[in-house]
Amino acid sequence: MKTFTYDIGIQATGSTDNDVVIVQFGDGYAQRQSKGLAPRLEHWQASKVGSKATIDEVKAFLDAHTVTPFLWRVTSDEPLRKYIAKDISRSPQGGAKWTLSWTMQQVLA
Structure with a gap:
C-alpha cells in the first residue's frame, strides 16, 4: 500500500462522521447506538498550490487511489x-x- 507523502500545508480541514442509529419515540425519548465496528471515521478537505508538474503528479497519485486506499x-x-x-x-x-x-475519506479496508 502506498503512502501519501506530499505536503498539503496547514489549510486542511478535518471532520468526523459518527455513524449512529437513532430510534425516536413519540414521547421525545430516543435510543442511540453506534453502528458497525468503527462508527467514527474522518474525512479531510485538502488542497495544494504548486507548479502544473507538481499538481499533475499529486493528481495522478490521487486518481490512482479513488478505490484502492x-x-x-x-x-x-x-x-x-x-x-x-x-x-x-x-x-x-x-x-x-x-x-x-x-x-480524503478514511476507510477500513
Whole structure:
C-alpha cells in the first residue's frame, strides 16, 4: 500500500462522521447506538498550490487511489490510517501556479 507523502500545508480541514442509529419515540425519548465496528471515521478537505508538474503528479497519485486506499497521517505523531481520494479538482491560478483540491475519506479496508 502506498503512502501519501506530499505536503498539503496547514489549510486542511478535518471532520468526523459518527455513524449512529437513532430510534425516536413519540414521547421525545430516543435510543442511540453506534453502528458497525468503527462508527467514527474522518474525512479531510485538502488542497495544494504548486507548479502544473507538481499538481499533475499529486493528481495522478490521487486518481490512482479513488478505490484502492493509501496511507496518510495528519501529523507526524499520529498513526498512519487508510484513506481514499474523492472530489478531486484542479484550477489554474495565473502564471505558473495551479491549485488542486480534494477530499480524503478514511476507510477500513
